[in-house]
Amino acid sequence: MKQGLSLRVSQHLALTPQLQQSIRLLQLSTLELGQEIQQMLDDNPFLEMQVDDVHEEIGTAPPEPRLGEEGEGSYEAPVSVPDSSAAAAAEAEPAAEYSEEGETSWEGDGTTETVPDDGEWGGEAPAARRNTLGEDDEVDATDLARGNESLQSWLHRQALALRLSEEDRAALRYLVESLNDDGYLEDTLESLAAGLAPDDLEQQEELVHRFTVALRLLQSLDPPGVGARNLTECLMLQLRSMQQDDPGDEVCPIAIRVCQQPIDLLAKRDVKRLVQLCGDGEQQVKNAIAMITRLEPKPGRRFVDVERNIVIPDVIVTQVGRGPRANFRVQLNPDVMPRLRVHDVYAGALKAHRGEGHQALQQRLQEARWFIKNIQQRFDTILRVSGAIVERQRNFFIHGELAMRPLVLREIADELGLHESTISRVTTAKYMSTPFGTFELKYFFGSALGTETGGNASSTAVRALIKQFVAAEDTKKPLSDSQISEMLKEQGIECARRTVAKYREALRIAPANLRKAL
Template identity: 55%
Template sequence: MHQGLSLRTSQHLALTPQLQQSIRLLQLSTLELAQEVEQQLADNPFLERDSDPAEDDAPGLPHADTPVSLGDRLSEAAAGIAADLPVPASRQDSDGHSENPGDAALHDGHAEEPHPDSPALDWDGDGSVDIAPHDSEWGNDAPAATMHSSGSHGEPDHSDPADWNSAPLTLQAHLHQQALGLRLPPTQQAALYALIESLDDDGYLSEALPELAAALVAPPHASQGHPGTPAQRQAQQAELEQLLASALPHLQQMDPTGVGARNLAECLRLQVLELRNSPAARAALALCEQPLDLLARRDTKRLSALCGCDEASVRAGLAVIARLEPKPGRRFAQVERNAIVPDVVVRRSGSGFMVELNPDVVPRLHLHDRYASALRGHKGDSASGLPQRLQEARWFIKNIQQRFDTILRVSRAIVERQRGFFVQGELAMRPLVLREIADELGLHESTISRVTSAKYMATPWGTYELKYFFGSGLGTDSGTHTSSTAVRALIRQLIASEPPTHPLSDQQLSDLLKAQGIDCARRTVAKYREALRIAPASLRKNKPLSP
């Protein structure tokens, strides 16, 4: 074995903490970035935001108008039910303790998940504690987004009381208003209250009555007395279940029709019962008792055999069911909870388009002048780690600025490449891949992929994810390529204009596309149709296309 020394040169990429943070911030969504900014503001004393309000010095005032939680209101309702129930005679055990099932109460536990701490990085400061010119505030010209009412930061809510009536009405509030007009005994009124508060967002009573009654009966704390025997608690649970069952018909007669149903079949049945008595309604009522998979497949032959009626009546009943609402609580849904906040806004400007960042998502951050000035007098104090924290704050501000600059550059390149879409709509979309934008901007494809993920652009045609503007191309007779997005839009347009009695099959759609010079196979048409969530031709017959 021969030993010796050799010299070899090699190159490798070292990801510094600054570069790691820049990559991580680039792929965060708007909500995740806001959470990251809040975490940095809490951890780093050198970071500051101008929109932070002064804390209220008066103790107890922030909680003066705090609404009662759902658990507390449900507890009061359950306590009212239990208080008015006939209590079995109490008995004494061998130790002389009195057992009374009327002492049972509702327990409402809330578990909070601890917020995971972000891993500490090894930030190497340059030893400088002076504020450099580039340490000025980022996003100074953009007003920061503020949270109101229940927000933890931002300006206090100074809303006009006249605007309170325009607040969206929840399903529970709508049902409680109707319950006020019912003359029910106190125990049944409390049971109805518990049922209303147990509904999900779609208006269904997803929890079974025995489970709901078991949740209302719970042993009290040891300080409140003896919890009672299992037999007594079981007897009270049975009485609570009977009360809930007696209050359920009152709930199912309320508006919207179908609310309080335990499943889809019951929801449809409740809505059919409200219709005018007709042969079609009677057929629809019989269809609601059949397996739902047969209704979904519109299997008229099997449904006709199960219901004992002809296929014409079955088709009439299916037409009635198709007009029903499968989710009664849909119109009360809080759609603003799922609202998408765009990162970039595109506006028309003369004959072109103006692309700019949404000022509501740009954080306004700068270094804390007072703390940085105090550290300036202790330049040699590096053991405390404060110079490293100052350097970390500087890099965070720079990485935030670099993130939004990259998003803006990529967005402008997309608008320039997809100009036809912004003028004519999605039918004018052209093929585009990540490599084209990467080569134009001098960036890597992975960077473009991170920028276009979970980032949204507000356009004159709606709000779209940046990835929406990228798509493969399909060949045409002229030798060019058309975007797959434009082909999907054309398929949707063809299906929307098809006759209801003779829907177009996937092969017919493929032939129509070929007639327009687009080479699209039947399998590709089926894939695009499923991506658009459009049913096949057999299920679209005599059924209008959902918007």
């Protein structure tokens, strides 16, 4: 074997540490970003959150902003989109190098001076309330949620009126705290007892007895059906409560007998089979089923803390003007934009003293600078993508979801000069507040269905049409999937029956036999 030296030129793609961080931050939701920021604030002494009203501009402002009525940076459709991409901006920055040990280096240019990028970032971000009913009436959904009483608190207050021993009161309290959000007791009494006394069988038997008594007390409280172990028991508890309130009701006993039958017969509304099993007339069974359908399958539903269901939009779209000439202002939600900056005192002290550990502290300073830039870059990219979506889906913001046009990720990627995977990250778990409600950015993307005219219709618009057809149907003769498919063809949209069934299931609409009124 002959040995020799050769010179070869090749290209390869290397993700710098700051670009890796930029990609990771881009795919985080608002909640996850807040956790990431808090973790960075705890770990990096050079990073701090600005809490007062002092504001200094840093870095690159959002591309081509226009001042809205409140003086905030915004877009007005049609949106002009700059050619530079977030990824290209990250690549243009000085790349961090790897040390000999293979660890990430954040040294950068080696300077420790407070540069303009070290100032606060986040723009004017007052804690403005966005859930407004009018100019004078402001309602914060979070405050409304906090005003709701929890199911456990409501049951505990009722239990105070019961004369119980200390043991029974403790058992009732334990069962109340074991309920899920729907008001069901998912764990068996034996498993609850085993969890409290894992090694004492005699004590477990005593606990099961206490829990059995406490369960009967719990199921007698309001709302009816609370403390049930399954759906059948929940319905039975509510029917018995109605029977106690109105002993002369003739339908309630029949409804109880219907609930005692296999639950799948009730779900399928198999009237003939239920008539045979219950021994009642067909009309009586139909009246009983109608009564059962008015019951609450989740007794704890109205007590669920609505704060957990609040979606904080990342982008706010407001209409400027009316009619076909209306424009739409696209702006970032200032409530979700962090106001970060490099700690001036620490950065100045690091510049003045170059003692032991200076290199490590300099890396942390550079890390803080890159983190601020990547946070800013994340919001800039979200704003650019949102502006492009508003421009493409302009008809939706005027007429609603029936006017949605087909749109795929590649169209936005080509327009903004970004990679398709970047658009996918931006549109995941990011939300836009519109005049028609708050939607995830992915909602505005949909596949195309062919039409008789040779054009395309958005799958989102087709789902909206299906929902409209079902809402207007005769409940005694509900539309089948084949009939809906034919109705779509009359509208000029080619949609097979199986596609209709898939869209109907995605909309959580029951099949025709379950939608039929008795």
